[in-house]
Amino acid sequence: MTRESLLMPVLIGASVLAIIAACFLGSTALPPGRLLAALFGGADAGDRLVVWQIRLPRAISAYIVGAALGISGAALQGLLRNPLAEPGVLGVSASASLMATFALYYGIASITPWAVPIAAIIGALAATALITLAALRTQSVVTLILIGVGLSSFAGAAMSLLMNLAPNPFSLSDMINWMLGSVANRSFDEISLAAPFILAGGAILFATRRGLSALTLGEEAASGIGLDLRRQRIFTVVGAGLATGGAVALAGAIGFVGIVAPHLIRPFVGHDPARSLVPSALLSGLILVVADIFIRLLPTSAELKLGVVAALIGAPAFVWIAMQRRGGND
Protein backbone atom coordinates (compact mmCIF):
# COMPACT_ATOMS: atom_id res chain seq x y z
CA MET A 1 0.00 0.00 0.00
CA THR A 2 2.83 2.40 0.83
CA ARG A 3 4.48 1.49 -2.45
CA GLU A 4 1.30 2.37 -4.29
CA SER A 5 0.72 5.63 -2.44
CA LEU A 6 4.29 6.73 -3.20
CA LEU A 7 3.98 5.94 -6.88
CA MET A 8 2.10 9.05 -8.02
CA PRO A 9 4.15 11.66 -6.09
CA VAL A 10 7.38 10.07 -7.32
CA LEU A 11 6.20 10.02 -10.94
CA ILE A 12 4.94 13.61 -10.82
CA GLY A 13 8.16 14.83 -9.19
CA ALA A 14 10.34 12.97 -11.69
CA SER A 15 8.28 14.29 -14.60
CA VAL A 16 8.65 17.93 -13.49
CA LEU A 17 12.38 17.43 -12.96
CA ALA A 18 12.78 15.82 -16.38
CA ILE A 19 10.98 18.66 -18.15
CA ILE A 20 13.11 21.24 -16.30
CA ALA A 21 16.22 19.25 -17.17
CA ALA A 22 15.13 19.21 -20.82
CA CYS A 23 15.02 23.03 -20.77
CA PHE A 24 18.39 23.18 -19.06
CA LEU A 25 20.33 20.82 -21.32
CA GLY A 26 21.16 21.37 -24.96
CA SER A 27 23.69 22.72 -27.39
CA THR A 28 23.84 26.03 -25.49
CA ALA A 29 24.11 25.38 -21.79
CA LEU A 30 21.75 27.51 -19.73
CA PRO A 31 22.90 27.95 -16.14
CA PRO A 32 20.06 27.45 -13.64
CA GLY A 33 19.84 31.19 -12.87
CA ARG A 34 19.33 32.14 -16.50
CA LEU A 35 16.94 29.23 -17.06
CA LEU A 36 14.72 30.27 -14.15
CA ALA A 37 14.79 33.89 -15.30
CA ALA A 38 13.86 32.83 -18.83
CA LEU A 39 11.03 30.58 -17.60
CA PHE A 40 9.48 33.35 -15.55
CA GLY A 41 9.77 36.07 -18.15
CA GLY A 42 13.03 37.74 -17.08
CA ALA A 43 16.41 37.23 -18.77
CA ASP A 44 17.35 38.35 -22.23
CA ALA A 45 15.36 37.73 -25.38
CA GLY A 46 17.77 35.05 -26.65
CA ASP A 47 17.40 32.90 -23.56
CA ARG A 48 13.65 33.30 -23.57
CA LEU A 49 13.56 32.27 -27.20
CA VAL A 50 15.62 29.14 -26.56
CA VAL A 51 13.48 28.12 -23.60
CA TRP A 52 9.99 29.11 -24.76
CA GLN A 53 10.27 28.51 -28.49
CA ILE A 54 12.56 25.50 -28.64
CA ARG A 55 13.24 23.48 -25.53
CA LEU A 56 10.02 23.76 -23.52
CA PRO A 57 7.64 23.01 -26.41
CA ARG A 58 9.84 20.09 -27.41
CA ALA A 59 9.89 18.66 -23.89
CA ILE A 60 6.15 19.17 -23.44
CA SER A 61 5.46 17.56 -26.82
CA ALA A 62 7.50 14.53 -25.83
CA TYR A 63 5.70 14.38 -22.50
CA ILE A 64 2.14 14.56 -23.78
CA VAL A 65 2.84 12.22 -26.68
CA GLY A 66 4.27 9.72 -24.21
CA ALA A 67 1.35 10.20 -21.84
CA ALA A 68 -1.19 9.69 -24.64
CA LEU A 69 0.51 6.50 -25.82
CA GLY A 70 0.95 5.25 -22.25
CA ILE A 71 -2.69 5.69 -21.26
CA SER A 72 -3.87 4.24 -24.60
CA GLY A 73 -1.57 1.25 -24.17
CA ALA A 74 -2.72 0.60 -20.61
CA ALA A 75 -6.39 0.91 -21.59
CA LEU A 76 -6.07 -1.33 -24.68
CA GLN A 77 -4.24 -3.91 -22.58
CA GLY A 78 -7.12 -3.84 -20.10
CA LEU A 79 -9.76 -4.10 -22.80
CA LEU A 80 -8.05 -6.90 -24.72
CA ARG A 81 -6.70 -8.52 -21.51
CA ASN A 82 -3.29 -8.74 -23.06
CA PRO A 83 -0.01 -7.13 -21.95
CA LEU A 84 1.22 -6.95 -25.55
CA ALA A 85 -1.57 -4.66 -26.79
CA GLU A 86 -0.35 -1.18 -27.64
CA PRO A 87 -1.15 1.41 -30.33
CA GLY A 88 2.17 0.76 -32.12
CA VAL A 89 2.00 -3.03 -32.02
CA LEU A 90 -1.65 -3.12 -33.07
CA GLY A 91 -0.98 -0.91 -36.11
CA VAL A 92 -2.97 2.03 -34.73
CA SER A 93 -0.03 4.46 -34.81
CA ALA A 94 1.00 3.37 -38.29
CA SER A 95 -2.54 3.82 -39.60
CA ALA A 96 -2.77 7.25 -37.99
CA SER A 97 0.52 8.34 -39.47
CA LEU A 98 -0.49 6.99 -42.87
CA MET A 99 -3.62 9.15 -42.82
CA ALA A 100 -1.65 12.18 -41.63
CA THR A 101 0.89 11.69 -44.43
CA PHE A 102 -1.95 11.30 -46.87
CA ALA A 103 -3.40 14.63 -45.75
CA LEU A 104 0.01 16.25 -46.18
CA TYR A 105 0.66 14.66 -49.54
CA TYR A 106 -2.59 15.71 -51.11
CA GLY A 107 -2.36 19.20 -49.73
CA ILE A 108 -5.47 18.80 -47.57
CA ALA A 109 -3.24 20.05 -44.76
CA SER A 110 -3.00 23.48 -46.37
CA ILE A 111 -6.77 24.01 -46.12
CA THR A 112 -6.86 24.07 -42.34
CA PRO A 113 -4.26 23.37 -39.64
CA TRP A 114 -6.77 20.90 -38.12
CA ALA A 115 -6.56 18.65 -41.17
CA VAL A 116 -3.48 16.71 -40.01
CA PRO A 117 -4.66 15.95 -36.47
CA ILE A 118 -8.13 15.03 -37.72
CA ALA A 119 -6.71 12.76 -40.43
CA ALA A 120 -4.44 11.09 -37.87
CA ILE A 121 -7.38 10.56 -35.52
CA ILE A 122 -9.52 9.07 -38.28
CA GLY A 123 -6.70 6.64 -39.06
CA ALA A 124 -6.30 5.76 -35.38
CA LEU A 125 -10.04 5.27 -34.79
CA ALA A 126 -10.43 3.11 -37.89
CA ALA A 127 -7.54 0.88 -36.87
CA THR A 128 -8.67 0.61 -33.23
CA ALA A 129 -12.21 -0.24 -34.31
CA LEU A 130 -10.92 -2.91 -36.68
CA ILE A 131 -8.81 -4.49 -33.94
CA THR A 132 -11.78 -4.49 -31.57
CA LEU A 133 -14.01 -6.06 -34.20
CA ALA A 134 -11.41 -8.76 -34.62
CA ALA A 135 -11.28 -9.16 -30.85
CA LEU A 136 -15.04 -9.86 -30.85
CA ARG A 137 -14.53 -12.75 -33.22
CA THR A 138 -11.52 -14.38 -31.65
CA GLN A 139 -10.36 -15.06 -28.12
CA SER A 140 -6.83 -15.60 -29.34
CA VAL A 141 -4.24 -13.05 -28.35
CA VAL A 142 -1.89 -14.30 -31.05
CA THR A 143 -4.49 -13.66 -33.75
CA LEU A 144 -4.95 -10.09 -32.57
CA ILE A 145 -1.24 -9.37 -32.57
CA LEU A 146 -0.98 -10.88 -36.04
CA ILE A 147 -3.82 -8.69 -37.27
CA GLY A 148 -1.93 -5.73 -35.80
CA VAL A 149 1.21 -6.81 -37.60
CA GLY A 150 -0.77 -7.05 -40.84
CA LEU A 151 -2.28 -3.61 -40.28
CA SER A 152 1.14 -2.12 -39.51
CA SER A 153 2.66 -3.71 -42.58
CA PHE A 154 -0.16 -2.49 -44.77
CA ALA A 155 0.09 1.05 -43.44
CA GLY A 156 3.88 0.85 -43.85
CA ALA A 157 3.52 -0.33 -47.44
CA ALA A 158 1.04 2.43 -48.23
CA MET A 159 3.46 4.93 -46.69
CA SER A 160 6.26 3.55 -48.86
CA LEU A 161 4.00 3.95 -51.87
CA LEU A 162 3.37 7.58 -51.01
CA MET A 163 7.12 8.09 -50.54
CA ASN A 164 7.75 6.37 -53.84
CA LEU A 165 5.44 8.84 -55.49
CA ALA A 166 6.75 11.82 -53.55
CA PRO A 167 7.00 14.75 -55.93
CA ASN A 168 10.17 16.24 -54.44
CA PRO A 169 12.85 15.50 -51.84
CA PHE A 170 11.25 17.95 -49.37
CA SER A 171 7.98 16.10 -49.12
CA LEU A 172 9.99 12.88 -48.93
CA SER A 173 11.86 14.06 -45.85
CA ASP A 174 8.56 15.29 -44.38
CA MET A 175 7.10 11.82 -44.73
CA ILE A 176 10.16 10.16 -43.24
CA ASN A 177 9.69 12.41 -40.22
CA TRP A 178 6.15 11.11 -39.80
CA MET A 179 7.17 7.53 -40.19
CA LEU A 180 10.06 7.64 -37.76
CA GLY A 181 8.48 9.92 -35.17
CA SER A 182 10.10 13.00 -33.72
CA VAL A 183 9.30 15.97 -31.47
CA ALA A 184 12.08 18.24 -32.79
CA ASN A 185 11.03 21.78 -33.70
CA ARG A 186 7.54 21.53 -32.30
CA SER A 187 5.81 24.75 -31.30
CA PHE A 188 3.06 25.57 -28.85
CA ASP A 189 0.79 26.11 -31.87
CA GLU A 190 1.20 22.50 -32.91
CA ILE A 191 0.75 21.35 -29.33
CA SER A 192 -2.50 23.26 -29.05
CA LEU A 193 -3.83 21.50 -32.18
CA ALA A 194 -3.15 18.01 -30.81
CA ALA A 195 -3.73 18.58 -27.10
CA PRO A 196 -7.56 18.83 -27.19
CA PHE A 197 -7.80 15.39 -28.80
CA ILE A 198 -5.30 13.87 -26.40
CA LEU A 199 -7.08 15.40 -23.42
CA ALA A 200 -10.50 14.27 -24.63
CA GLY A 201 -9.24 10.74 -25.29
CA GLY A 202 -7.46 10.59 -21.94
CA ALA A 203 -10.57 11.87 -20.15
CA ILE A 204 -12.76 9.21 -21.80
CA LEU A 205 -10.33 6.45 -20.86
CA PHE A 206 -10.05 7.75 -17.31
CA ALA A 207 -13.82 8.03 -16.85
CA THR A 208 -14.44 4.46 -18.04
CA ARG A 209 -11.49 2.82 -16.29
CA ARG A 210 -13.54 0.77 -13.79
CA GLY A 211 -14.85 -1.48 -16.55
CA LEU A 212 -11.27 -2.48 -17.33
CA SER A 213 -10.94 -3.93 -13.82
CA ALA A 214 -14.13 -5.91 -14.39
CA LEU A 215 -12.68 -7.36 -17.60
CA THR A 216 -9.98 -9.06 -15.53
CA LEU A 217 -12.59 -11.81 -15.02
CA GLY A 218 -13.11 -12.27 -18.76
CA GLU A 219 -15.95 -10.83 -20.83
CA GLU A 220 -18.63 -13.29 -19.73
CA ALA A 221 -18.09 -12.81 -16.00
CA ALA A 222 -17.57 -9.07 -16.50
CA SER A 223 -21.06 -8.80 -18.04
CA GLY A 224 -22.27 -10.96 -15.18
CA ILE A 225 -21.08 -8.50 -12.55
CA GLY A 226 -22.86 -5.66 -14.32
CA LEU A 227 -20.48 -4.29 -16.96
CA ASP A 228 -22.05 -2.94 -20.13
CA LEU A 229 -19.56 -4.60 -22.47
CA ARG A 230 -20.60 -2.83 -25.67
CA ARG A 231 -20.38 0.58 -24.06
CA GLN A 232 -16.99 -0.24 -22.54
CA ARG A 233 -15.60 -1.34 -25.90
CA ILE A 234 -16.84 1.76 -27.67
CA PHE A 235 -15.49 4.16 -25.06
CA THR A 236 -12.08 2.48 -24.84
CA VAL A 237 -11.74 2.37 -28.64
CA VAL A 238 -12.78 6.00 -29.04
CA GLY A 239 -10.61 7.16 -26.13
CA ALA A 240 -7.51 5.29 -27.31
CA GLY A 241 -8.15 6.37 -30.91
CA LEU A 242 -8.42 10.06 -29.98
CA ALA A 243 -5.36 10.00 -27.73
CA THR A 244 -3.19 8.02 -30.15
CA GLY A 245 -4.35 10.04 -33.14
CA GLY A 246 -3.50 13.25 -31.30
CA ALA A 247 -0.09 11.88 -30.34
CA VAL A 248 0.66 10.84 -33.91
CA ALA A 249 -0.49 14.24 -35.23
CA LEU A 250 2.09 15.86 -32.98
CA ALA A 251 5.04 13.48 -33.26
CA GLY A 252 4.41 10.83 -35.92
CA ALA A 253 4.49 7.16 -35.11
CA ILE A 254 6.37 6.33 -31.93
CA GLY A 255 6.02 2.66 -31.05
CA PHE A 256 6.39 0.44 -28.01
CA VAL A 257 6.23 3.18 -25.32
CA GLY A 258 2.70 2.13 -24.47
CA ILE A 259 3.88 -1.39 -23.77
CA VAL A 260 6.85 -0.72 -21.53
CA ALA A 261 5.29 1.74 -19.09
CA PRO A 262 2.16 -0.26 -18.13
CA HIS A 263 4.32 -3.35 -17.73
CA LEU A 264 6.52 -1.55 -15.22
CA ILE A 265 3.56 0.05 -13.42
CA ARG A 266 1.35 -3.03 -13.01
CA PRO A 267 3.12 -4.63 -10.03
CA PHE A 268 2.80 -1.33 -8.13
CA VAL A 269 -0.98 -1.13 -8.53
CA GLY A 270 -1.91 -4.74 -7.76
CA HIS A 271 -2.15 -5.55 -11.50
CA ASP A 272 -5.40 -3.60 -11.68
CA PRO A 273 -5.84 -2.16 -15.21
CA ALA A 274 -7.96 0.75 -13.90
CA ARG A 275 -5.35 1.88 -11.41
CA SER A 276 -2.56 1.50 -13.98
CA LEU A 277 -3.90 4.13 -16.41
CA VAL A 278 -2.69 7.39 -14.88
CA PRO A 279 0.69 6.14 -13.58
CA SER A 280 1.34 4.53 -17.00
CA ALA A 281 0.60 7.84 -18.70
CA LEU A 282 3.01 9.72 -16.40
CA LEU A 283 5.74 7.12 -16.76
CA SER A 284 5.44 7.00 -20.56
CA GLY A 285 5.69 10.79 -20.71
CA LEU A 286 8.71 10.66 -18.46
CA ILE A 287 10.37 7.96 -20.59
CA LEU A 288 9.93 9.97 -23.80
CA VAL A 289 11.23 13.22 -22.25
CA VAL A 290 14.31 11.42 -20.95
CA ALA A 291 14.80 9.60 -24.28
CA ASP A 292 14.54 12.94 -26.09
CA ILE A 293 17.14 14.55 -23.79
CA PHE A 294 19.38 11.58 -24.49
CA ILE A 295 18.95 12.08 -28.26
CA ARG A 296 19.84 15.76 -28.04
CA LEU A 297 22.96 15.07 -26.00
CA LEU A 298 24.24 12.25 -28.23
CA PRO A 299 27.06 13.57 -30.40
CA THR A 300 25.70 12.06 -33.64
CA SER A 301 26.11 13.93 -36.91
CA ALA A 302 22.39 13.78 -37.73
CA GLU A 303 20.05 13.89 -34.73
CA LEU A 304 18.40 10.52 -34.05
CA LYS A 305 14.63 10.34 -34.36
CA LEU A 306 12.74 9.82 -31.09
CA GLY A 307 10.64 7.04 -32.63
CA VAL A 308 13.78 5.18 -33.65
CA VAL A 309 15.23 5.33 -30.15
CA ALA A 310 11.88 4.37 -28.59
CA ALA A 311 11.69 1.32 -30.85
CA LEU A 312 15.32 0.37 -30.15
CA ILE A 313 14.49 0.22 -26.44
CA GLY A 314 10.86 -0.86 -26.72
CA ALA A 315 11.05 -3.68 -29.25
CA PRO A 316 13.41 -5.83 -27.15
CA ALA A 317 11.13 -5.14 -24.15
CA PHE A 318 8.18 -6.34 -26.24
CA VAL A 319 10.01 -9.56 -27.08
CA TRP A 320 10.96 -10.06 -23.46
CA ILE A 321 7.37 -9.56 -22.21
CA ALA A 322 6.08 -11.92 -24.92
CA MET A 323 8.58 -14.60 -23.89
CA GLN A 324 7.51 -14.35 -20.26
CA ARG A 325 3.90 -15.10 -21.04
CA ARG A 326 2.70 -18.55 -20.18
CA GLY A 327 0.74 -20.45 -22.79
CA GLY A 328 -2.43 -20.57 -20.65
CA ASN A 329 -5.07 -18.28 -22.15
CA ASP A 330 -3.91 -18.00 -25.73
Next chain:
Amino acid sequence: MTDLSVENLTLCAGAMTLVESASFNLAQGEFVALLGPNGAGKTSLIRAGIGLQSANDGRSLLDGTPVHGLSPAQRARQIAYLPQIRPLAWPNAVRDVVSLGRFSHGAPLGRLKGLDAEAVDRALEACGLTDLASRRTDTLSGGELARVHCARAFAAEAPLLVADEPIAALDPRQQFRILDLIRAYVDQGGGALVVLHDIQLAARYASRLIWMKEGRIVADGPPAETLTANRLKDIYGVTARVDGAHIHIEGAA
Protein backbone atom coordinates in the same frame (compact mmCIF):
# COMPACT_ATOMS: atom_id res chain seq x y z
CA MET B 1 -38.68 -12.34 -2.08
CA THR B 2 -36.89 -12.14 -5.36
CA ASP B 3 -37.78 -14.60 -8.04
CA LEU B 4 -36.77 -15.25 -11.61
CA SER B 5 -39.48 -16.51 -13.87
CA VAL B 6 -38.58 -17.73 -17.35
CA GLU B 7 -41.55 -18.15 -19.69
CA ASN B 8 -41.51 -20.00 -23.03
CA LEU B 9 -37.99 -18.88 -23.82
CA THR B 10 -36.76 -19.71 -27.32
CA LEU B 11 -33.25 -19.02 -28.52
CA CYS B 12 -31.90 -19.65 -32.00
CA ALA B 13 -28.47 -19.36 -33.57
CA GLY B 14 -28.92 -19.21 -37.33
CA ALA B 15 -31.05 -22.18 -38.31
CA MET B 16 -30.27 -24.04 -35.07
CA THR B 17 -32.64 -23.91 -32.16
CA LEU B 18 -30.58 -23.84 -28.97
CA VAL B 19 -33.43 -23.51 -26.52
CA GLU B 20 -37.05 -24.26 -27.36
CA SER B 21 -39.94 -22.85 -25.37
CA ALA B 22 -38.34 -23.37 -21.97
CA SER B 23 -40.08 -22.27 -18.77
CA PHE B 24 -38.90 -22.50 -15.18
CA ASN B 25 -38.91 -20.59 -11.96
CA LEU B 26 -36.19 -19.83 -9.44
CA ALA B 27 -37.06 -18.42 -6.02
CA GLN B 28 -35.09 -17.61 -2.89
CA GLY B 29 -34.53 -20.58 -0.59
CA GLU B 30 -34.24 -23.04 -3.48
CA PHE B 31 -31.23 -25.07 -4.64
CA VAL B 32 -32.01 -26.01 -8.22
CA ALA B 33 -29.70 -28.18 -10.31
CA LEU B 34 -29.85 -27.89 -14.10
CA LEU B 35 -28.92 -31.22 -15.69
CA GLY B 36 -28.44 -32.41 -19.23
CA PRO B 37 -25.80 -33.69 -21.61
CA ASN B 38 -23.25 -31.46 -23.33
CA GLY B 39 -24.95 -29.36 -25.97
CA ALA B 40 -28.41 -29.63 -24.40
CA GLY B 41 -28.63 -25.83 -24.23
CA LYS B 42 -28.04 -25.36 -20.49
CA THR B 43 -25.64 -22.44 -20.81
CA SER B 44 -27.77 -20.80 -23.52
CA LEU B 45 -30.84 -21.13 -21.31
CA ILE B 46 -29.25 -19.50 -18.29
CA ARG B 47 -27.58 -16.74 -20.32
CA ALA B 48 -30.85 -15.83 -22.00
CA GLY B 49 -32.73 -16.37 -18.73
CA ILE B 50 -30.70 -13.73 -16.92
CA GLY B 51 -30.67 -11.37 -19.89
CA LEU B 52 -27.07 -11.67 -21.04
CA GLN B 53 -28.33 -12.72 -24.42
CA SER B 54 -31.59 -11.72 -26.05
CA ALA B 55 -34.11 -14.45 -26.67
CA ASN B 56 -35.91 -14.94 -29.95
CA ASP B 57 -39.17 -15.56 -28.21
CA GLY B 58 -40.62 -15.76 -24.72
CA ARG B 59 -39.58 -13.65 -21.78
CA SER B 60 -37.78 -13.68 -18.50
CA LEU B 61 -39.07 -11.76 -15.53
CA LEU B 62 -37.17 -10.75 -12.42
CA ASP B 63 -39.74 -9.88 -9.77
CA GLY B 64 -42.21 -9.27 -12.58
CA THR B 65 -39.88 -6.91 -14.53
CA PRO B 66 -38.47 -8.11 -17.85
CA VAL B 67 -34.71 -8.66 -17.39
CA HIS B 68 -34.04 -6.86 -20.66
CA GLY B 69 -35.46 -3.68 -19.22
CA LEU B 70 -32.84 -3.71 -16.46
CA SER B 71 -29.43 -2.12 -16.76
CA PRO B 72 -26.51 -4.56 -16.43
CA ALA B 73 -25.78 -3.15 -12.96
CA GLN B 74 -29.40 -3.45 -11.78
CA ARG B 75 -29.51 -7.04 -12.98
CA ALA B 76 -26.17 -7.87 -11.36
CA ARG B 77 -27.38 -6.59 -7.98
CA GLN B 78 -30.24 -9.14 -8.13
CA ILE B 79 -28.51 -12.12 -9.75
CA ALA B 80 -24.91 -13.12 -9.16
CA TYR B 81 -23.63 -15.02 -12.19
CA LEU B 82 -20.77 -17.49 -12.03
CA PRO B 83 -19.91 -18.52 -15.60
CA GLN B 84 -17.71 -21.46 -16.48
CA ILE B 85 -14.30 -20.61 -15.09
CA ARG B 86 -11.90 -18.86 -17.42
CA PRO B 87 -8.32 -17.92 -16.60
CA LEU B 88 -7.95 -14.49 -15.04
CA ALA B 89 -6.26 -11.91 -17.26
CA TRP B 90 -3.95 -10.48 -14.59
CA PRO B 91 -2.37 -11.87 -11.42
CA ASN B 92 -4.43 -9.68 -9.05
CA ALA B 93 -4.62 -10.22 -5.32
CA VAL B 94 -7.43 -12.54 -4.14
CA ARG B 95 -9.12 -9.68 -2.28
CA ASP B 96 -9.18 -7.52 -5.42
CA VAL B 97 -10.85 -10.26 -7.46
CA VAL B 98 -13.47 -10.84 -4.76
CA SER B 99 -13.99 -7.06 -4.60
CA LEU B 100 -15.12 -7.17 -8.23
CA GLY B 101 -18.26 -8.81 -6.89
CA ARG B 102 -19.17 -5.33 -5.63
CA PHE B 103 -18.76 -3.83 -9.12
CA SER B 104 -22.49 -3.32 -9.61
CA HIS B 105 -22.60 -1.38 -6.36
CA GLY B 106 -20.15 1.12 -7.82
CA ALA B 107 -17.14 0.17 -5.74
CA PRO B 108 -13.68 0.83 -7.21
CA LEU B 109 -11.16 -1.98 -6.90
CA GLY B 110 -8.64 -1.62 -4.08
CA ARG B 111 -10.47 1.18 -2.28
CA LEU B 112 -13.58 -0.45 -0.86
CA LYS B 113 -15.33 1.27 2.00
CA GLY B 114 -18.03 0.49 4.52
CA LEU B 115 -20.68 -1.94 3.35
CA ASP B 116 -18.69 -3.03 0.31
CA ALA B 117 -15.61 -3.89 2.37
CA GLU B 118 -17.76 -5.78 4.90
CA ALA B 119 -19.46 -7.81 2.16
CA VAL B 120 -16.06 -8.74 0.72
CA ASP B 121 -14.77 -9.73 4.18
CA ARG B 122 -17.83 -11.92 4.76
CA ALA B 123 -17.43 -13.60 1.37
CA LEU B 124 -13.72 -14.24 1.98
CA GLU B 125 -14.51 -15.66 5.41
CA ALA B 126 -17.35 -17.87 4.13
CA CYS B 127 -15.12 -19.35 1.44
CA GLY B 128 -12.18 -19.87 3.77
CA LEU B 129 -10.03 -17.36 1.92
CA THR B 130 -9.24 -14.88 4.68
CA ASP B 131 -5.67 -16.15 4.99
CA LEU B 132 -5.19 -16.05 1.23
CA ALA B 133 -6.64 -12.55 0.79
CA SER B 134 -3.37 -10.93 -0.24
CA ARG B 135 -2.08 -13.84 -2.32
CA ARG B 136 -1.75 -13.41 -6.08
CA THR B 137 -4.31 -15.48 -7.99
CA ASP B 138 -1.63 -17.01 -10.23
CA THR B 139 -0.17 -18.78 -7.20
CA LEU B 140 -3.43 -20.58 -6.26
CA SER B 141 -4.47 -24.17 -6.88
CA GLY B 142 -7.52 -24.98 -8.97
CA GLY B 143 -9.65 -25.59 -5.87
CA GLU B 144 -8.59 -22.32 -4.27
CA LEU B 145 -9.29 -20.45 -7.49
CA ALA B 146 -12.78 -21.95 -7.70
CA ARG B 147 -13.42 -20.69 -4.16
CA VAL B 148 -12.20 -17.22 -5.18
CA HIS B 149 -14.76 -17.16 -7.99
CA CYS B 150 -17.46 -18.32 -5.56
CA ALA B 151 -16.48 -15.64 -3.08
CA ARG B 152 -16.62 -13.08 -5.87
CA ALA B 153 -20.19 -14.16 -6.64
CA PHE B 154 -21.19 -14.19 -2.95
CA ALA B 155 -19.69 -10.74 -2.37
CA ALA B 156 -22.44 -9.25 -4.54
CA GLU B 157 -24.89 -10.40 -1.82
CA ALA B 158 -27.50 -10.81 -4.51
CA PRO B 159 -30.68 -12.73 -3.63
CA LEU B 160 -30.15 -15.14 -6.56
CA LEU B 161 -27.11 -17.03 -7.82
CA VAL B 162 -26.70 -18.70 -11.21
CA ALA B 163 -23.61 -20.91 -11.52
CA ASP B 164 -22.49 -22.71 -14.67
CA GLU B 165 -20.54 -25.89 -13.83
CA PRO B 166 -18.87 -24.46 -10.73
CA ILE B 167 -17.30 -27.83 -9.83
CA ALA B 168 -15.97 -28.86 -13.23
CA ALA B 169 -12.34 -30.04 -13.04
CA LEU B 170 -12.21 -30.08 -9.23
CA ASP B 171 -11.22 -33.01 -7.03
CA PRO B 172 -14.01 -34.68 -4.95
CA ARG B 173 -13.18 -32.78 -1.75
CA GLN B 174 -13.20 -29.43 -3.55
CA GLN B 175 -16.49 -30.34 -5.25
CA PHE B 176 -18.09 -30.91 -1.85
CA ARG B 177 -16.62 -27.68 -0.50
CA ILE B 178 -18.05 -25.59 -3.34
CA LEU B 179 -21.49 -27.22 -3.12
CA ASP B 180 -21.45 -26.81 0.67
CA LEU B 181 -20.78 -23.09 0.15
CA ILE B 182 -23.70 -22.82 -2.25
CA ARG B 183 -25.92 -24.76 0.16
CA ALA B 184 -24.94 -22.38 2.98
CA TYR B 185 -25.88 -19.48 0.72
CA VAL B 186 -29.27 -21.08 0.07
CA ASP B 187 -29.76 -21.78 3.81
CA GLN B 188 -29.24 -18.06 4.43
CA GLY B 189 -32.09 -17.28 2.06
CA GLY B 190 -30.47 -17.22 -1.35
CA GLY B 191 -31.81 -18.98 -4.42
CA ALA B 192 -29.33 -20.92 -6.55
CA LEU B 193 -29.52 -22.39 -10.03
CA VAL B 194 -26.48 -24.59 -10.63
CA VAL B 195 -25.49 -26.45 -13.79
CA LEU B 196 -24.04 -29.82 -12.76
CA HIS B 197 -22.84 -32.95 -14.50
CA ASP B 198 -22.55 -35.08 -11.38
CA ILE B 199 -26.02 -36.56 -10.93
CA GLN B 200 -25.18 -38.06 -7.55
CA LEU B 201 -24.15 -34.68 -6.16
CA ALA B 202 -27.10 -32.97 -7.79
CA ALA B 203 -29.51 -35.40 -6.15
CA ARG B 204 -27.80 -34.93 -2.83
CA TYR B 205 -27.70 -31.12 -2.74
CA ALA B 206 -30.54 -29.88 -4.89
CA SER B 207 -34.13 -29.46 -3.78
CA ARG B 208 -35.22 -29.52 -7.42
CA LEU B 209 -33.78 -30.90 -10.63
CA ILE B 210 -34.40 -29.40 -14.06
CA TRP B 211 -33.63 -31.87 -16.85
CA MET B 212 -32.77 -30.62 -20.33
CA LYS B 213 -32.42 -32.45 -23.60
CA GLU B 214 -31.97 -31.03 -27.09
CA GLY B 215 -32.95 -27.52 -26.07
CA ARG B 216 -36.09 -28.51 -24.18
CA ILE B 217 -36.83 -28.83 -20.50
CA VAL B 218 -38.19 -32.38 -20.19
CA ALA B 219 -38.71 -32.55 -16.45
CA ASP B 220 -38.67 -30.26 -13.43
CA GLY B 221 -39.19 -31.48 -9.89
CA PRO B 222 -37.66 -32.84 -6.67
CA PRO B 223 -35.02 -35.60 -7.06
CA ALA B 224 -37.37 -38.20 -5.57
CA GLU B 225 -39.86 -37.61 -8.39
CA THR B 226 -37.70 -36.90 -11.41
CA LEU B 227 -34.60 -39.00 -10.92
CA THR B 228 -35.30 -42.42 -12.43
CA ALA B 229 -33.38 -45.00 -14.42
CA ASN B 230 -35.56 -44.29 -17.42
CA ARG B 231 -34.81 -40.57 -17.22
CA LEU B 232 -31.07 -41.19 -17.13
CA LYS B 233 -31.40 -43.42 -20.16
CA ASP B 234 -33.52 -40.85 -21.98
CA ILE B 235 -31.36 -37.80 -21.12
CA TYR B 236 -27.83 -39.14 -21.06
CA GLY B 237 -28.14 -42.44 -22.89
CA VAL B 238 -26.77 -44.47 -20.00
CA THR B 239 -28.09 -47.53 -18.23
CA ALA B 240 -28.29 -47.00 -14.49
CA ARG B 241 -29.84 -48.37 -11.35
CA VAL B 242 -31.45 -45.79 -9.09
CA ASP B 243 -31.98 -46.71 -5.47
CA GLY B 244 -33.24 -43.71 -3.51
CA ALA B 245 -30.41 -41.19 -3.63
CA HIS B 246 -27.93 -43.83 -4.82
CA ILE B 247 -27.23 -44.01 -8.49
CA HIS B 248 -25.15 -46.70 -10.14
CA ILE B 249 -24.32 -45.79 -13.69
CA GLU B 250 -23.45 -49.01 -15.49
CA GLY B 251 -22.47 -47.82 -18.94
CA ALA B 252 -23.58 -46.31 -22.22
CA ALA B 253 -26.97 -47.57 -23.31
